[in-house]
Amino acid sequence: MKLRISHETVYRYDQPIRNLVQSLRLTPSVFEGQKMHDWTIDVSGGIRGPGFRDGAGDWIEGWTVRGPVDHVTIRIDGRIDTRDMAGVLRGHREMINPLTYLRDTSVTRPDPALRELAFGITGTTDQLDLAHKLSAAVSDRIAFRPGVTQTGTTAAQALALGEGVCQDHTHALTALARLRGLPARYVSGYLHSTIDGQAHDAAHAWAEIQVEGLGWIGFDAANRCCPDERYVRLGSGLDSADAAPIRGIAMGTGAEELDVSVRVEEMPQ
Template sequence: MILDVSHVTVYRYDASMRSAVQSLRLFPSRFDGQRVIRWSVEVVGGMRGGSFRDGAGDKIESWSLRGPLQEVVIRVEGQVETVDLAGVLRGHRELAPPEAYLRETLATDADAAIRTLAEDAIEGISGDLEKAHALAGAVAEAIAYRPGVTHAHTTAAEALKLGEGVCQDHAHALIAAARHVGLPARYVSGYLFAGADGEPHEAAHAWAEVFVAGLGWVGFDPANGCCPDDRYIRLGSGLDARDAAPIRGLARGEGEESLDVTVALAAAQQ
């Protein structure tokens, strides 16, 4: 599938800011499941700084802006060809060992309820891939998809207790459960063209990857009950949502910040 992407992020301030810096992880991953046809990232009025690939293989680019600033606009435009690899991250180059993703974070700490869910889900299952599928299914059943009931700082334990959440909550809960049973797991940010039923989906999306011995990293999207396929564009990964954030920034000044994000995906060819 060939997907067109338009992603605009606008930070607005109610008072002029003196300067701003941005660290962007907004570049499609390099692996066998996707090929960039064209891609551009721009911070309007900003100065492009250095870029590098981190240990997880993600490209990160820095930008800076001089004030006075009333807003910061980040524009992403591009086209990517995707291939369905049944969730397997084949051909992706990275340096970080899988064991690095056994570390817990505040968002992915496994409380008693998550530990019980994980242990019950894999009871009687021996294979790592089968365990990962069982954990993803258990999380999907335990947390109903419902926008607006959680927030950016909701933890996996809180979402499970609530029984509702969004893709970020599903990913955090799966990561926490997988790590508890000894499977390295990480958070992935990206885009989704449409849900499994073909209906349009909120384009900015997140899911989890679990490391399976002998196979490598495999993606699981409990929010949609599937593994990532050619409807998905992968950007980057991290220990949790904060670590994998596509945009990180800092503005100097006294103004209060507001945020507006518009993401649109369209199939150019199918």
């Protein structure tokens, strides 16, 4: 599938900031399932710093904006070819030991309810089958409903609420997988459409679980599927904060507002 992606993030400040330093993980991953044709990142008034590929295989760029400024706009425009790899992350080069992803964070730390759900799945010794069943369990227990959770909502809170968005499904699934001894991580990216064909106009998230003999395999519990040609992978981490496409520090005392728009379009073959 040929996709064009336009992504704009605007930060607005009620008082001008003195300086802004950002780390951007906004370049698509390099693996057999996707190939970039062109990809442009622009930060208004920004000075591009050095870029590097980290141990997880993600490309990260540093940017600095010198103030005073009352708004900063980050624009991404690019074209990419994708193909269905049945969720398998084949050909992705990284150096971090998968066992690193057995570590919990503040938002994936399990409570008794998550433990009960994880160990309530029995009757299988196959890791791939177990991973599919864990993903299905999250899909069954957390309904997709925007606006009911926040950035800092934990996996335990989302499970108790029974509702959430892709971030909550992914945190819950990584928590369950780690409880069962399967390394799991949070993946950020884009989605062209949902499984029923409805347009998807926001950044997306899903989990990757390490399966013996196959490596990393993606599971999107929010859409009850594995990533296919509709997905564009950007990067990964232990949780949503660790895998955030944009991280930074603004130097100033004013309040910040954020507007995000994403458009993922299929191009003619």
